[in-house]
Amino acid sequence: AEICEQTTNNIPNLSFSDVQHLNDDGIVSTGTFVKPGDILVGKVIAKDDSEQLPESKLLRAIFGAKAKGVRDTSIRMPDGEYGR
Numbered sequence: 001a002e003i004c005e006q007t008t009n010n011i012p013n014l015s016f017s018d019v020q021h022l023n024d025d026g027i028v029s030t031g032t033f034v035k036p037g038d039i040l041v042g043k044v045i046a047k048d049d050s051e052q053l054p055e056s057k058l059l060r061a062i063f064g065a066k067a068k069g070v071r072d073t074s075i076r077m078p079d080g081e082y083g084r
Helices: 054-063
Strands: 005-007 039-041 043-046 070-072
Touching: none
Parallel strands: none
Antiparallel strands: 005 043, 043 070
């Protein structure tokens, strides 16, 4: 099984305010003030089918969703760290 990780600003289950400081490639824009928990590099990795719950597989089969799920593997600012 090949693992495919990609940088992106399109990360599931996050609000616009969580990703607004990322450029199109998912990397924090130069000069942005970042605080603990902020995303520095937005990354996602495709979920393997074996990781998914049977219910998820069933729903995907019923509704014909073509896209596999992705998991957020973004690099975030550590606790207690601030910077620009």
